[in-house]
Amino acid sequence: MATSLRLLSSRCLSASKNNAFGSSLRPTSSFFLSNSPNAFTPTVRHQSTEKPKIKAPPMVYIQGEEMTHYATQLLLSQWVEPHFDTSSWETYDLSCKSRDETDDQVLADAVAAGKRIGAIFKEPTITPSAVQVQEMGLKKAWGSPNGAMRKGWNGVTISRDTIHIEGIELGYKNQVLFERHAVGGEYGAGWNEVGAGTLLTTYIPKDGGDPFVVDKRDLTDNHNVCVVYHNPYDNVRELAHIFFKRCFENKVTPYIVTKKTVFKWQEGFWATMKQVFDDQYKEEFLKAGLLDRSGGQLTHLISDAATMQLIRWTDGGFGMAAHNYDGDMLTDQIAQVHRSPGFITSNLVGRSDDGTTLIKEFEASHGTVTDLWLDHLDGKETSLNPLGLVEALLGAMKHSAQLELDAKPTDKSTQQMHAYVENFIDTLRMALHNTFRYGQGTRDMSGPTGFTTEDFVDKVQWRLNRYLDAQVETQAPPELKEEDLAVPADKLTAFDQKAILKLFEKYDKSGEGKIDFKNFSKMLMKMGVAPKKE
DSSP states (O other), X not given: OHHHHHHHHSGGGTTTOGGGGOTTXXXXXXXXXXXXXXXXXXXXXXXXXXXXXXXXOOEEEEEOOHXXXXXXXXXXXXXXXXXXXXXXXXXXXXXXXXXXXXXXXHHHHHHHHHHHHOEEEEOXXXXXXXXXXXXXXXXXXXXXXXXXXXXXTTOOEXXXXXXXXTTOOOSOSSOEEEEXXXXXXGGGOEEEEEOSEEEEEEEOOTTSOOOEEEEEXXXXXXXXXXXXXXXXXXXXXXXHHHHHHHHHHTTOEEEEEEOTTTOXXXXXXXXXXXXXXXXXXXXXXXXXXXXXXXXXXXXXEEHHHHHHXXXXXXXXXXXXEEOHHHHHHHHHHHHHHTSSGGGBEEEEEEEOTTSOSEEEEEEESSOOOXXXXXXXXXXXXXXXXXXXXXXXXXXXXXXXXXXXXXXXXXXXXXXXXXXXXXXXXXXXXXXXXXXXXXXXXXXXXXXXXXXXXXXXXXXXXXXXXXXXXHHOOSSOOOOOOOOOOSSOGGGGGGSXXXXXXXXXXXXXXXXXXXXXXXXXXXXXXXXXXXXXXX
């Protein structure tokens, strides 16, 4: 019985069961077109035709399987597609069966599409074990797609941040940011099992210089595992810029984590991060008071100490950057302090080959949630919290809109699309968070009386539509034109513009670039130019 359930647990073996999505998801004609022969035609979803839709900019949508795939189909059909024409999205099915049937060509196509488009949303996928290979009838145990993606998109960092819902206490009270070096370390290691003998690691320079031995060791045991890996450091400077900019924008204190006291080769990571910080960021961090908790300096933490501080610093308000493996372990710890991996984002940041464009891939930090998928297949109620999935989807949509705007900054329709996407993201996030705040969340948040997966999606859809409808104006706003300046532009140079701005900001109490009548009156009276009664 358990074996048959595991067989059913893979969407690749049960994709024909379209009725699992419910009768409310009616077929549509076509969407998610792609030039690739391996681009997947996804599970059919309902799209409302009641309102005009905004054409969503190009984006790559990578499908996974099991419960997270099912939940994503629900939220796309009920939250996104009623408002967006998604025909420019390219969709690739990275389920086990699809990878097996295409000999993993679908992964190569997905990576190529991501490099070309630059914005990617990825569902959790399954990396099959030896047992699953047998159960699913696969040709081989296909490896994790993450390595190919990080290499193909010139990965720099994996940003993983805590998700917060105002008014609801989770783990950390304030934002925690993390940058994990996206390349190198144990994940790209070469290894082999060997007997007694001698192991030589030899470096051969690309420029034709003389080779030399990096390491030589005699193996006296009859059973050894030899492992070789390296840490590429060319992109650490870019990782530093990404990290420090994000820390400053989010008003958190940065820390760098290594094990350099023991692993001497990690010294270069710390030295590069510190140099970038001291040269380009330290002064503005000091002015903002963001180094008060770290003694006015960028602080290095040994990885052992970092694990303890993650448990102690529950007020949050900090960021950490680390090597690949340490980053993986430490962010898992952050996820547990902050309730679960469902409350952590995961965003791979890379660069186009010419270095001009950021490639960003967004996914949830958790897996495919097999236990709930088995319950779903068995006809039982489930209650999946989609928060991590939604944040990933919204992040990808936001980046795709920004890339389109960067390419056409003066195009009015592109500007309108970008503004619509930004507003939609803010409104959906508010509808989602308010649903949790009103005690209408999934059972991990609201207890046994919490909503099922489907009812929660319905409730957020109802609230989202209410909020969006309230934003609709009955008539288009008038087009505002700037009046001619009272003082000719050529004469403005006679006035102290900085002093004028300082005076204006003194009475602009809201910081919105405008002065209300009360503050305007105060300003005129202070200047002695307010009209007096006759």
